[in-house]
Every structure is written in structure tokens, then in C-alpha cells.
Amino acid sequence: MIHQTPSRKSFSAAILDWYGSHARRLPWRSLPGEQPDPYHVWLSEIMLQQTTVATVGPYFRKFLESWPSITDMAEAPLDDILTAWAGLGYYARARNLHKCAIAVAREHNGVFPDNMAGLRALPGIGPYTAAAISAIAFGKAETVVDGNIERIISRLYRIRTSLPAAKKEITEFAAKLTPIEQPGDYAQALMDIGAGICLPRNPNCSVCPVSFYCAAFAAGDMENYPVKAPKKIKPTRRAVIFWLQRPDGHVLMRRRAEKGMLGGMMEFPSTDWADEALETKAAVEHLLQGQPSNLLNDISVRKQVRHTFTHFHLELQPVAAQLTSPEKLELDGAVWIDPDEFGSYALPTLMTKVVKAVLESR
Numbered sequence: 298m299i300h301q302t303p304s305r306k307s308f309s310a311a312i313l314d315w316y317g318s319h320a321r322r323l324p325w326r327s328l329p330g331e332q333p334d335p336y337h338v339w340l341s342e343i344m345l346q347q348t349t350v351a352t353v354g355p356y357f358r359k360f361l362e363s364w365p366s367i368t369d370m371a372e373a374p375l376d377d378i379l380t381a382w383a384g385l386g387y388y389a390r391a392r393n394l395h396k397c398a399i400a401v402a403r404e405h406n407g408v409f410p411d412n413m414a415g416l417r418a419l420p421g422i423g424p425y426t427a428a429a430i431s432a433i434a435f436g437k438a439e440t441v442v443d444g445n446i447e448r449i450i451s452r453l454y455r456i457r458t459s460l461p462a463a464k465k466e467i468t469e470f471a472a473k474l475t476p477i478e479q480p481g482d483y484a485q486a487l488m489d490i491g492a493g494i495c496l497p498r499n500p501n502c503s504v505c506p507v508s509f510y511c512a513a514f515a516a517g518d519m520e521n522y523p524v525k526a527p528k529k530i531k532p533t534r535r536a537v538i539f540w541l542q543r544p545d546g547h548v549l550m551r552r553r554a555e556k557g558m559l560g561g562m563m564e565f566p567s568t569d570w571a572d573e574a575l576e577t578k579a580a581v582e583h584l585l586q587g588q589p590s591n592l593l594n595d596i597s598v599r600k601q602v603r604h605t606f607t608h609f610h611l612e613l614q615p616v617a618a619q620l621t622s623p624e625k626l627e628l629d630g631a632v633w634i635d636p637d638e639f640g641s642y643a644l645p646t647l648m649t650k651v652v653k654a655v656l657e658s659r
């Protein structure tokens with residue numbers, strides 16, 4: 298099958314024409330041709346990193362109800378943001394969200410900068426997010442390349458370099474097609490085509506508005522693109538995690554360090570996440586740090602929890618125990634929480650899994 302090399306004019310015209318009648322209605326979007334609120338665009342773009350559109354929808358609405366403007370968000374305590382974010386994962390995003398809101402409120406009078414340099418200088422805004430805000434909220438002809446757009450471009454040109462090395466090449470091709478007019482609608486149209494038509498498996502090329510320009514479609518090998526480097530096998534880390542209860546039923550938690558994984562979130566104390574978990578007895582000794590073992594009563598092993606992070610799997614073995622003299626347990630940053638109050642704390646998904654496993658396997 299013959300295909301035509303796309304030109305900026307003809308390609309973007311086909312994309313924008315399609316978008317006029319097929320744009321997805323999303324809570325953060327304005328209608329084609331209209332400029333949305335930069336605050337909404339920024340919030341949605343941060344939430345959509347690593348998270349699906351379906352999951353983000355209710356969170357986006359909840360955030361806007363709680364903090365209708367960026368100044369409202371800047372004035373909110375970080376804990377409230379983290380609590381509202383719980384379940385979205387990748388909590389560094391929530392901390393940066395708050396930092397960014399404060400920076401925009403204090404340094405820019407609550408108005409987002411409308412240029413790439415100003416946006417890039419804000420916390421949590423990388424090149425992709427800056428380009429997306431710039432194009433969608435301010436109508437600047439920036440080249441926006443997310444995972445969906447990467448797939449479309451690599452198929453259009455049958456790019457043989459594998460990802461992630463191909464990113465530069467893909468962005469260069471994408472830049473040649475980005476229009477001056479309606480760059481925001483154009484970017485969102487490509488996102489929609491990637492999400493609904495140019496799927497990783499079984500792309501629906503028969504309804505694609507740019508199949509005429511697609512080299513992979515012409516060759517019939519669409520699913521070969523983008524070429525991916527062989528996947529690395531994820532290692533598994535293991536640890537024992539403690540559910541320690543006082544006589545009044547309160548459970549011991551502590552706050553993780555601000556920096557690093559799940560930074561600033563609440564957790565149950567655990568042994569280090571390592572290749573091998575300690576045996577229960579050794580883990581208890583490690584927890585007690587030389588204090589008498591009769592500090593803990595009714596020790597029981599509960600249902601194992603498995604969780605997958607971007608770079609590794611984690612297996613946690615919950616061990617529950619009653620504390621006879623809670624004041625004797627010396628643990629930095631310990632907080633005693635009534636299990637009925639867990640909802641008021643920013644518990645990451647991993648810890649809600651631990652709660653469920655412990656309560657279900659009593």
C-alpha cells in the first residue's frame with residue numbers, strides 16, 4: 298500500500314478536522330477552539346502522569362472542589378493534599394504539586410507563567426508538562442510528546458530505533474508536524490487518537506484520520522512500533538511489617554522521611570526492604586533493639602502483601618502483636634492511630650493493602 302509523507306499543513310488539518318467532531322469530553326478540557334484554565338490543565342497533567350484518565354477524573358473533581366484556585370491550594374496544609382492524593386500513587390507528585398502551587402501563588406501572583414522557561418522553573422514541571430501547559434492553556438506552538446503520541450509518530454515514520462533512545466528522533470519528527478494554529482487542540486487530538494485508535498495492540502487504522510500518512514499501516518506492521526528495548530526483570534524486595542496494637546486498640550504508625558519513596562507518607566514500622574526478609578523472630582528482635590521480648594504479646598503472622606513499584610516488586614509479611622507497655626518501645630516519629638481514623642491520614646495504597654491483609658486474616 299502507498300502512503301504519503303505527511304506535511305505540517307495537511308497532517309494537522311486532518312487531525313484538527315477529526316478533533317472537531319471526536320474530541321473526548323474530559324473534566325479538565327474546554328471545547329475545541331476554546332482556551333482552558335491553566336490551573337486545570339496543570340492539575341490534570343500532573344495527575345495523569347502514570348495514572349489513567351478514568352482514575353484521574355474523580356480525583357480532579359475532588360481537588361477542584363477543595364481548592365478551586367491555585368491560591369487556595371497554596372494555602373492548604375501539605376497533609377491535606379497528601380490525604381486527598383492517597384490512592385493516586387507516586388506521592389512525590391503530590392508534594393511537588395503543593396510546592397508548585399506555593400511558587401505560583403507567591404512568585405507569580407497566582408498566575409501561571411505562559412512560557413516554557415517560566416513553566417520549567419516551577420517544581421514538578423518537566424519538559425513534557427511544560428509543553429502541554431504551554432500548548433493547551435496558552436496556545437503556544439510547543440511540541441507535546443506523551444506515550445500515546447510517541448506511538449503514533451513512531452508508526453507514522455516506522456522509526457526503527459528502540460525506546461527510550463528513540464525519544465529524541467520521535468520528538469524531532471513530531472516537531473515538524475506541530476501546527477502554529479490550535480497547537481493545544483492538535484496535541485489533545487493526538488492524545489485522543491493514541492488512547493482510542495492507535496492502540497498498542499490491534500490499532501483501529503480503518504477509522505484513523507491519518508492512516509493515509511502512516512508508513513506502518515502501509516507496511517502492515519503497526520504493532521512492531523514503537524520498537525522497545527528488551528525489558529529488564531524487576532527484582533523482588535521483602536520485609537516484615539509490624540501491626541502493633543496498644544491495649545486501647547490504637548495501632549503504631551510513623552511518617553516516612555520527606556525524601557525518597559512514599560516520602561512524607563504514613564507507614565507501619567518494618568524491617569529494611571531487602572532481597573530476603575528476616576524470619577519473624579529475628580525481625581521482632583530487630584524491632585525491639587535489645588528491649589525485653591515480653592513487650593510483645595499474641596504475636597501472629599498475617600496474610601502476605603504484594604505490591605509492585607516501577608522498578609521492583611515488594612513482598613511484605615505482616616506480623617501483628619499486642620504491646621503490653623507501649624511507652625517502652627522507642628521508635629522515632631511514632632504515632633498511635635485509632636484504626637477507625639485511618640481515613641484521615643495520607644495512607645499510601647501499599648499501607649491500605651497491609652491494613653486489609655491484617656484485618657482479613659485475624
Ligand code: SF4
Pocket residue numbers: 449452453494495496500501502505506507508509511513514519
Ligand atoms: S494508521 Fe494505524 S498505526 Fe498508523 S497512526 Fe493511524 S491508527 Fe496508528
